[in-house]
Amino acid sequence: MTATPTTPILRLSGIDKSFGAVQVLHDVSFDVRPGEVTALVGDNGAGKSTLVKCIGGIHPMDGGEYWFEGAQVQVHSPREAAALGVEIVYQDLALCDNLDIVQNMFLGREKRRGLVLDDTTMEEMATQTLEGLSVRTVKSIRQQVSSLSGGQRQTVAIAKAVLWNSKVVVLDEPTAALGVAQTAQVLELVRRLADNGLAVVLISHNMNDVFAVSDRIAALYLGRMAAQVSTSDVTHSQVVELITSGRSGDLGLARSNGVTA
């Protein structure tokens, strides 16, 4: 509802997802716009990570539509998501401790020159990506990941996600395990990604993080999208209400008899 709306680059509508008999996502719609940070919030178990895994092609969706750059698409695997330009940084980072930064950034997608790995090119690309993100905290890109702090690991994981000319980057609780200083670093990086034109989805439980960097807030409540609002239109307590009860005044899920959700 800003004066200069951008069209969503990624749009999900009517997403359903069940694990066995348990329906985890109900008719979820979700828009993500370039140049913006969309915060995805919700209580534990609300379905945030599941939604993200549907976006990333890890979980097949039971129903609903996946639109990308204005066209409906099918995403059945992480590879297909990556091909669109959608990268996910999962909660459990999946970095390999015993490999260095470059090796991690190219894991599974190594550049080859004939049969040998093209180290120079990979190093150059890694360096350029980190520089482009103004990351100055890592000493050497040939450092083992095990020697990095939590914030640096997040940084490497994020750099890995943007290395491939991605257009949408989804970060599942990137600051959850970090202290104040490292959180600040990661938030700055998140903001910079969006200011550089990427569409960023940030999952966080910390309302200060959400209000500090997001342009829009999407609140999931028991597997339903309670509201997706502009960050300049809501207050902290409204967002907390959306998270804890699915509604706040005129915002949120309609009060309905029958659906206990």
Next chain:
Amino acid sequence: MRCPVAGPYDDDVWGAMKAGPSQEEIRRHNLGTLLRHVHIGGSMSRAVLAERMGLNRSTILGLVSELGSAGLVREELPRDTGRAGRPSLVVRPESDRVYVLAFDVGVDRLAAARIGLGGVFLDRREISVPAGRRDAGKVAEVLAGAALDMVDAAGHGTYCVGVAAAVRGMVRRPDGLVRAAPHLGWEDEEFGEDLMRLLGLGLPVSVGNEASLGALAEHLRGAGAGCQDLLYLHGDIGIGGGVVTGGQLLSGDQGYGGEIGHMVVNPRGGRPCGCGANGCLEAEAGERALLEAARRDPSATGREAVHAVVEAADRGDITARAALHDIGDWLGIGVANLVNVLNPRTVVFGGTLREVFLGSAAQIRSRINRIALRASRENLRLRVGELGDDAVLIGAAELAFSEILVGPLETLARAGA
């Protein structure tokens, strides 16, 4: 920008009406503008310069070679772009040759830096000092000593083209008289004159308010780069402010504009402020208020003290959380008022307010969303400063560079090149 040049080009057509700019004035203006582009934007090709300045390529070529033979820019191959094909030359500022001296009179730190054209830190000195009253002459002596040391180390073939200092106080325009810097106990100090005399470089010393210069720095090189309407809040001993509107730093009639910290947000029963009023934003939301609300030793001020509160809140300390909650609310009230008056695109929180913002963004934003006018706030961006502790020093350097960016050749000639 006024130039006394009048000459053969001031012909009758213009002479009959208001005198138009002469060819020489235009050229001087173009030289300054080109230098500003590479100073702020970094190395760029002549083609890009032509496009940005709206001039044809042969004019750009002439300007570049003139600046080049003066030693202000150099053309070279770009750093490896990783792309195939023959790269075109880029115009780069001569950062190692042409520099300014920048000073920051901080609360517990005196800083001096030698900063090259293009904004590159070439050398810096920092002297820790106890917070509190300090003789202006002594401060000038310490800073001049550090600066002359750096000038010596710079050696032959380098030119100092400007000097500027930042102080936490009210600075009169245009003479730079420091009217009041309460935390130092300064009143009507001719600090710039002192520095100029001690440096003996034959260059005047510009003096500016620290938050105004921080605003300038974030506007040119930081979180507000490319943004013409910016509000900057700088936290250290108090809350300083700087306003950029339409790309111009707001100074007011005599240079005292932008004192956001003394905007009264709580006049009835508000906390007493150092300025004598009650309920100033600085009194309600400054460092001292935060530390008192968090029940910490309010004399242990400074970055570490603020950091400790934000960290405690993050670990769940209820008192620290409540304190940040409260301070965030006051900051939101202050910013919301300014958003209504100034309609900034970006609000930047710098100095210790960077951490305060990250620790209380929910309150700040909520308050703004409740009380600022919707049309004014809907495209508003809240950002933390990108230049960290160096913002003020970088701003001072930009002030010192202003001469050479207006008249490059004249300024360089005056510097003895």
